[in-house]
Amino acid sequence: MKFYNFKGERVFTPGPVEIPDRIREALSKQIIHHRTKEFTEAFLKTRELFKKLISNPSENFVFFASSGTGAMEASVQNFFKAGDKVVAVVGGKFGERWAELGRCWGLDVIELSIEWGKSVDPEAVEDVIKKHPDVKGILLQMSESSTGAYHDVKAIGEITKNKDILLVVDAITALGVYNIKPYEWGIDVIVGGSQKAFMLPPGLSILWFSEKAERKLNNRAYYFSVKKEVEKQKEGQTAYTPAITLILALKEALEIMLEVGIEELERKYSKMAEGVRRALEELGCKVFPENPVISLTAALPPVGIEADKLRKVLLSMGIRLAGGQGKVKGKIFRISHMGMDYLDMVQAISSIELALKELGKKIQFGKGVGTYLNVIYS
Amino acid sequence: MKFYNFKGERVFTPGPVEIPDRIREALSKQIIHHRTKEFTEAFLKTRELFKKLISNPSENFVFFASSGTGAMEASVQNFFKAGDKVVAVVGGKFGERWAELGRCWGLDVIELSIEWGKSVDPEAVEDVIKKHPDVKGILLQMSESSTGAYHDVKAIGEITKNKDILLVVDAITALGVYNIKPYEWGIDVIVGGSQKAFMLPPGLSILWFSEKAERKLNNRAYYFSVKKEVEKQKEGQTAYTPAITLILALKEALEIMLEVGIEELERKYSKMAEGVRRALEELGCKVFPENPVISLTAALPPVGIEADKLRKVLLSMGIRLAGGQGKVKGKIFRISHMGMDYLDMVQAISSIELALKELGKKIQFGKGVGTYLNVIYS
Helix, strand or coil, X not given: CCCCCCCCCEECCCCCCCCCHHHHHHHCCCCCCCCCHHHHHHHHHXXXXXXXXXXXXXXXXXXXXXXXXXXXXXXXHHHCCCCCEEEEEECCHHHHHHHHHHHHXXXXXXXXXXXXXXXXXXXXXXXXXXXXXXXXXXXXXXXXXXXXXXXXXXXXXXXXXXXXXXXXXXCCCCECCECCCHHHHCCCEEEEECCCCCCCCCXXXXXXXXXXXXXXXXXXXXXXXXXXHHHHHCCCCXXXXXXXXXXXXXXXXHHHHHHXXXXXXXXXXXXXXXXXXXXXXXXXXXXXXXXXXXXXXXEECCCXXXXXXXXXXXXXXCEECEECCXXXXXXXXXXXXXXXXXXXXXXXXXXXXXXXXXXXXXXXXXXXXXXXXXXXXC | CCCXXXXXXXXXXXXXXCCCHHHHHHHCCCCCCCCCHHHHHHHHHHHHHHXXXXXXXXXCEEEECCCHHHHHHHHHHHHCCCCCEEEEEECCHHHHHHHHHHHHCCCEEEEEECCCCCCCCHHHHHHHHHHXXXXXXXXXXXXXXXXXEECCHHHHHXXXXXXXXXXXXXXXXXXXXXXXXXXXXXXXXXXXXXXXXXXXXCCCEEEEECHHHHCCCCCCCCCCCHHHHHHHHCCCCCCCCCCHHHHHHHHHHHHHHHHHCHHHHHHHHHHHHHHHHHHHHHCCCEECCCCECCCEEEEECCCCCCHHHHHHHXXXXXXXXXXXXXXXXXXXXXXXCCCCCHHHHHHHHHHHHHHHHHCCCCCCCCHHHHHHHHHHHC
16 A cells, blocks of 8 residues: 655644644744834733633733743742642653652652553542642643543642642643633643644743742742743733744634634534544554543554554554653554644544554454544534 | 634645645745746756656647646647637537637637537547548547546547647646656647646646647747747746746646656556545445546535535535536536545545535445545555
């Protein structure tokens, strides 16, 4: 089976995700200088749009010219001081990152380890807090991108919201996908990244924080100083040179997203995720996480087929999926829903049907796609 | 069923077709002046590449800054004089165009009419020639884009090649799809257009001609003068301002096409066409032409469903197909294979499955796609 792709490779990885034309057009514009009225106006408009995404009336959020990890580091630097005790939920590569960042900045990190692919039990969080009443923060992922597991931040918010504990949520693969309600749910810090549901290139991170978190702000950070940035950014400027092009393109991205609306976006991704999961199971794959997110699907290939072999065959058809990371390297494959349209996923599923057949599996062509279409049509 | 397409509409019309990124990058470059060594060199390189597409050792071809109809007009103007008797095969909108152009330029046009959707019988052509031994040319489509019918130019070439008759072939939706062998088959004029298998925007047409046709060249044309253009173009220049950007992007397009090779391209399109036809029939549609081309598929929707209604539902999902033209307006729908990759077609077929369901037809989701995948995998 030979594939010749005029259009080149299609990127189905959970970040970076494919960039829609409207955003590419914005990205291809000539640079403007950032210390200008033009930039200030565009930036303020972008900030207004961002507020709508999480029903946020405040100015407590900043953009950094960095990848998402930068905003994770900023969360640790700005809201905690050396010696502060925090709980890091570790059930994947990005949970590990929280623990590493905490230790790097002198925090006393309690690792709440869970099996990769599992979601944290809110009662386990409650137990740790009871055992350590001096805990100052819970660091976790809403969507653990390395395993595709969903952590119930809302339930954990119920535990932390009336305590002197900050709930710090890496929502890099959740922001713009889920209708996150930080006030209602009791979230104190939200971290996001441009190359996920915002459908932008990497290089822009987002850090949102609550009034409760605001009261904890310190002066430890320099480049990632939330205090300095928020003062400047609410006036439409930045402390250091911003990722100008990404900020301007973010405006376009937010417009695309808000034309749909975050509630409807969550519905779209939810349906897409359910369809993909059922289709993969129909094809003999096994969804990896116990409680999966809707922003991506992580799955084990059918028994006897290596995940990376499957990905290699898919790549020969011009379809790029992601593999596993850390402990599940080589074991799983991951498909993004972020930035994808309903009909994009029929390409992903069809190519998996073809690849499994190519690898010797008995496949009734169209069965996976049919299962998917049944879900999205319902 | 609500569709939100981040990526906007997908164009499955048989021209214009979607433009691959590599070509879009070429198109987005800053303009260069055409009366320069830089342009001349690029143009000569483009011409060299074009020769490989139809195994053509000669310099007998020109590009016009026009749509395909311009090169059709040029064929009539340059190779025939007023009063010349020609046969126009009329079995669709583009056959009608040959007849109209012939009359416009004073030719004595004999219309060989066939039912729309049918292919011309080479014997019928032979009969007309016998009845009219003074016929100077046969004008026809290799691929009649309005009906999706294939006319057997090779068989007709057998009839005309040793006679004083020019075989003039509109190959606008055939060039770059079929492995056309003009010398072997006895074709005298080939017309092509940029927005079809070349995956470029419209605005560039191609006219190739044989040595036999060269001997007939006259001086009637001005803008479409083949004589003037061929003299200039074989030296890397043009008589009038060329479509600079399209010429430069054509180089990229030809490189993409020749990386695959025309034989393999024909194989790809052939498989794709067979898969699409079988899938549509599986879904209750009826392929319209008797002997279909491989560059596009024209089909009737299932009984009881209006073609334009179907297209409207598809458009609401972000999928644009073409409708019928002329006599079959409102009756058929048409899907391009030109410029498409194998996995693009699973989007087209899936969307038709969804749309037919939406229009009340009993559809087992995935059946059309499965049928298609079976063909392309074979």
